Amino acid sequence: MVTTHETDKYVYDFAEGNKDLKDLLGGKGANLAEMTNLGLPVPPGFTITTGACQAYLATGREPDGLAGQIEAHLEALERAMGRRLGDPQDPLLVSVRSGARFSMPGMMETVLNVGLNDRSVVGLSEQAGQNDRFAWDSYRRLIQMFGKTVCEVPGEEFEHALDEAKRAKGTHDDLDLDADDLRGLVETYKKIFAKHTGREFPQEPREQLDLAIRAVFESWNAERAILYRRQERIPADLGTAVNVVAMVFGNLGPDSGTGVAFTRDPGSGAQGIYGDYLANAQGEDVVAGIRNTVPLQELERLDKTSYDQLLDIMARLEGHYQDLCDIEFTIERGKLWMLQTRVGKRTAAAAFVIAGQLVDEGLIDLDEALHRVNGAQLAQLMFPRFQLDHEFEAVARGIGASPGAASGAVVFTSARAVELAAEGKSVILVRRETNPDDLNGMIAAQGILTSRGGKTSHAAVVARGMGKTCVSGADEIEVNVPAKRFTVGGRTVSEGDVVSIDGTTGKVYLGEVPVTLSEVVQYFEGSLDPERTDDALVRAVHRIMTHADARRRLAVRTNADTGADAARARRFGAEGIGLCRTEHMFLGDRRELVERLILAASDAERTDALAALLPLQRQDFVEIFREMAGLPVTVRLIDPPLHEFLPPLEQLAVNVAVAQERGEDVAKEEALLAAVRRMHEENPMLGLRGVRLGLVIPGLFAMQVRAIAEAAVAVTRDGGAACPEIMVPLVGAVQELETVRAEAEKIIAEVVGDSGVEVLIGTMIEVPRAALTAGQIAEAAQFFSFGTNDLTQMGWGFSRDDVEGAFFWRYLELGIFGISPFESIDRDGVGRLIRIAAEEGRAARPGLKLGVCGEHGGDPDSVHFFHEVGLDYVSCSPFRVPVARLEAGRAAIETTGSDSR
Ligand code: PEP
Numbered sequence: 081m082v083t084t085h086e087t088d089k090y091v092y093d094f095a096e097g098n099k100d101l102k103d104l105l106g107g108k109g110a111n112l113a114e115m116t117n118l119g120l121p122v123p124p125g126f127t128i129t130t131g132a133c134q135a136y137l138a139t140g141r142e143p144d145g146l147a148g149q150i151e152a153h154l155e156a157l158e159r160a161m162g163r164r165l166g167d168p169q170d171p172l173l174v175s176v177r178s179g180a181r182f183s184m185p186g187m188m189e190t191v192l193n194v195g196l197n198d199r200s201v202v203g204l205s206e207q208a209g210q211n212d213r214f215a216w217d218s219y220r221r222l223i224q225m226f227g228k229t230v231c232e233v234p235g236e237e238f239e240h241a242l243d244e245a246k247r248a249k250g251t252h253d254d255l256d257l258d259a260d261d262l263r264g265l266v267e268t269y270k271k272i273f274a275k276h277t278g279r280e281f282p283q284e285p286r287e288q289l290d291l292a293i294r295a296v297f298e299s300w301n302a303e304r305a306i307l308y309r310r311q312e313r314i315p316a317d318l319g320t321a322v323n324v325v326a327m328v329f330g331n332l333g334p335d336s337g338t339g340v341a342f343t344r345d346p347g348s349g350a351q352g353i354y355g356d357y358l359a360n361a362q363g364e365d366v367v368a369g370i371r372n373t374v375p376l377q378e379l380e381r382l383d384k385t386s387y388d389q390l391l392d393i394m395a396r397l398e399g400h401y402q403d404l405c406d407i408e409f410t411i412e413r414g415k416l417w418m419l420q421t422r423v424g425k426r427t428a429a430a431a432f433v434i435a436g437q438l439v440d441e442g443l444i445d446l447d448e449a450l451h452r453v454n455g456a457q458l459a460q461l462m463f464p465r466f467q468l469d470h471e472f473e474a475v476a477r478g479i480g481a482s483p484g485a486a487s488g489a490v491v492f493t494s495a496r497a498v499e500l501a502a503e504g505k506s507v508i509l510v511r512r513e514t515n516p517d518d519l520n521g522m523i524a525a526q527g528i529l530t531s532r533g534g535k536t537s538h539a540a541v542v543a544r545g546m547g548k549t550c551v552s553g554a555d556e557i558e559v560n561v562p563a564k565r566f567t568v569g570g571r572t573v574s575e576g577d578v579v580s581i582d583g584t585t586g587k588v589y590l591g592e593v594p595v596t597l598s599e600v601v602q603y604f605e606g607s608l609d610p611e612r613t614d615d616a617l618v619r620a621v622h623r624i625m626t627h628a629d630a631r632r633r634l635a636v637r638t639n640a641d642t643g644a645d646a647a648r649a650r651r652f653g654a655e656g657i658g659l660c661r662t663e664h665m666f667l668g669d670r671r672e673l674v675e676r677l678i679l680a681a682s683d684a685e686r687t688d689a690l691a692a693l694l695p696l697q698r699q700d701f702v703e704i705f706r707e708m709a710g711l712p713v714t715v716r717l718i719d720p721p722l723h724e725f726l727p728p729l730e731q732l733a734v735n736v737a738v739a740q741e742r743g744e745d746v747a748k749e750e751a752l753l754a755a756v757r758r759m760h761e762e763n764p765m766l767g768l769r770g771v772r773l774g775l776v777i778p779g780l781f782a783m784q785v786r787a788i789a790e791a792a793v794a795v796t797r798d799g800g801a802a803c804p805e806i807m808v809p810l811v812g813a814v815q816e817l818e819t820v821r822a823e824a825e826k827i828i829a830e831v832v833g834d835s836g837v838e839v840l841i842g843t844m845i846e847v848p849r850a851a852l853t854a855g856q857i858a859e860a861a862q863f864f865s866f867g868t869n870d871l872t873q874m875g876w877g878f879s880r881d882d883v884e885g886a887f888f889w890r891y892l893e894l895g896i897f898g899i900s901p902f903e904s905i906d907r908d909g910v911g912r913l914i915r916i917a918a919e920e921g922r923a924a925r926p927g928l929k930l931g932v933c934g935e936h937g938g939d940p941d942s943v944h945f946f947h948e949v950g951l952d953y954v955s956c957s958p959f960r961v962p963v964a965r966l967e968a969g970r971a972a973i974e975t976t977g978s979d980s981r
């Protein structure tokens with residue numbers, strides 16, 4: 081139960097806050113306070129805390145004391161402005177804006193012009209120099225925004241009425257509507273409002289304000305906000321703050337306007353200011369991408385004084401925040417006002433480039449630079465790029481709003497994007513502009529293409545946040561949503577046709593353009609020298625990776641089963657193999673031998689089959705040991721149930737039946753079918769696999785152990801070095817391991833002789849019982865490697881092959897977990913098993929080597945956990961190795977400070 085006290089402080093004047101109070105005041109409120117205290121021109125206002133929102137959401141009513149505190153702050157605001165809210169002669173108007181701890185662009189509500197009513201609209205006109213048009217336009221915007229966001233009146237009805245008014249006037253442009261037209265529109269809007277709400281549009285300004293505040297609180301739980309939080313992993317219980325700010329107007333005429341700016345290019349990180357400006361407009365028009373903006377530099381021509389002042393403020397903000405800032409501003413009749421700033425969202429490339437620049441500029445050190453980038457960004461930079469030649473000619477060019485290369489079938493609605501993506505298709509969502517209702521489609525799509533809007537439009541901001549490819553403002557494209565097509569340069573592209581979009585260059589191609597390696601992968605591959613390239617990104621990545629390597633305590637190994645994978649992983653920085661799965665060595669043209677092994681009717685037949693497999697396995701290991709040149713290689717003895725190496729039961733049964741029908745000789749197939757039937761298990765994942773197989777099939781593990789030892793000796797005798805670690809899978813009891821180990825040690829001693837080769841024997845910890853008896857198991861194991869895939873499967877009792885598709889969506893929806901535990905380690909449950917095993921294992925055998933080789937080894941958050949519990953290394957797929965190196969470095973420094981969400 082949430083208890084509130086009369087004394088709780090729920091409202092802060094801007095002068096009372098600062099940038100470090102984001103938890104309490106939200107990002108927007110904290111930064112408005114910071115700018116106020118820096119002496120920048122911020123319209124006066126106050127912030128209602130996230131705590132008030134949490135209390136409201138928990139109880140369904142405003143907490144005690146809130147109303148009185150709002151009253152007091154409103155009075156102070158009225159005094160500061162010399163105007164009263166809704167005063168008929170000289171009204172104070174306010175905006176009511178959401179602002180959570182983490183930026184959620186466009187996800188929650190904003191209401192502008194609160195305080196206007198039938199009487200104060202006249203006063204506003206006078207205030208604006210007898211500008212009736214402006215006053216009535218502001219009023220109709222209030223009814224529209226208030227109706228839609230506070231009272232859930234369908235927005236289309238207002239838009240439809242606006243279109244009607246323009247049609248009656250014979251124009252397409254809002255600006256052609258005069259004061260009388262807008263006064264008429266206000267009447268129509270009021271009728272729409274009354275029809276849907278059953279009441280008149282509220283004339284009492286304080287009631288407008290209270291309802292707007294309540295609507296902002298409630299918008300925290302709007303469906304799109306919930307979806308966005310889940311996507312961005314923002315906790316669901318933070319709540320939003322509400323900012324009540326004196327209105328300033330960018331729509332007072334040509335000497336007014338509004339814009340968004342970045343202190344560096346958020347796309348590439350290049351130095352220099354960057355932004356969009358829209359004259360004679362309110363802020364929402366820019367962010368919504370409703371009208372095409374002009375580049376910010378144009379402002380120098382339009383209003384040099386404001387432009388110079390803006391540049392000056394931007395330089396101050398960068399110095400102050402020591403990072404890329406984005407800002408929203410409004411110019412009201414030549415006077416500049418700052419409406420928002422924050423450490424700006426940026427693309428993955430810009431994150432690296434800017435972090436490097438800031439080190440060069442002496443603003444931050446390398447630890448801080450490392451803290452400001454992350455593994456998810458690095459992973460994005462490793463995505464392929466388009467490989468272009470003359471065959472592909474761009475049909476349109478928009479703004480490269482969020483980099484990447486995406487191809488897919490064109491769709492025009494969010495719903496269709498979701499539908500096709502569910503069928504496994506790649507889609508490109510094409511819209512004139514996106515709005516927050518398109519979020520589902522944006523998540524489902526491979527890329528987003530819009531015909532309107534700049535780098536700061538909704539589509540651009542949201543796509544960048546998600547790391548999705550986006551081209552915005554491709555205005556040669558005519559989008560026709562109802563007809564499900566777009567036209568460009570005389571060509572028509574219909575739903576389902578494939579296009580390719582380049583989010584770096586902004587180019588749009590028809591058809592599917594092939595892709596090539598990114599520069600960053602070329603750098604990791606060693607084909608791009610970071611000292612000699614003029615590619616700023618590669619230089620920055622190199623510098624930060626070098627620092628991460630110097631800082632990290634965790635070693636990074638790779639999961640690789642072939643020489644080729646091992647070689648690539650080494651180039652990517654792997655310091656050994658943490659998991660070599662041996663099962664693929666039983667497939668392909670070796671199937672026949674494996675069938676002989678499984679079907680063997682006698683010891684002799686089985687021994688023969690194993691003897692034939694031995695040299696093949698040995699050669700596999702020789703290749704891997706050579707590639708790894710003395711780095712540790714953990715080879716896991718065979719794990720999956722043997723029936724996986726035989727044809728599926730149903731298929732075999734049909735083949736046998738058909739062959740019998742034809743009178744063919746089916747003795748062999750029948751034997752196979754009988755074996756498959758015999759081995760059939762209801763729960764094969766919990767059945768005869770791993771160490772259990774080794775204990776049941778005589779000679780199987782022995783053959784593998786011998787192949788490993790012989791390969792190590794062969795490589796060593798050739799002048800190389802090999803450092804094998806034999807790993808036993810699925811151990812649950814120390815006795816299992818002891819049995820395998822006794823036999824293995826005998827073979828190893830016999831093979832290794834005086835070659836100097838040392839072979840370690842250890843175990844996977846992937847059965848909960850093993851974790852809980854780790855102290856005993858450590859007596860028999862020289863190392864542990866956590867198999868977090870199985871440990872998650874058995875820890876939760878979730879079949880790893882079924883549940884993600886079957887019901888995880890519901891668990892995610894209910895917030896039972898925020899992300900699949902197969903993707904990111906469940907710290908509380910599975911993580912606890914790991915902690916126990918690590919502690920008890922090391923207590924029994926000090927210095928016990930500990931690693932992890934499940935999928936979690938390459939997951940950024942999980943890497944931090946493995947660092948915390950004191951593992952020695954993580955092991956992951958080759959492409960994840962750089963990500964794990966970076967995150968291991970970040971885990972080691974674990975500084976707190978700026979956050980770039
Ligand atoms: C694991 O269970 O985490 C593991 C690495 O083994 P596999 O995925 O092969 O079962």
Ligand code: MG
Binds near residue numbers: 809846867869870
């Ligand atoms: Mg496993």
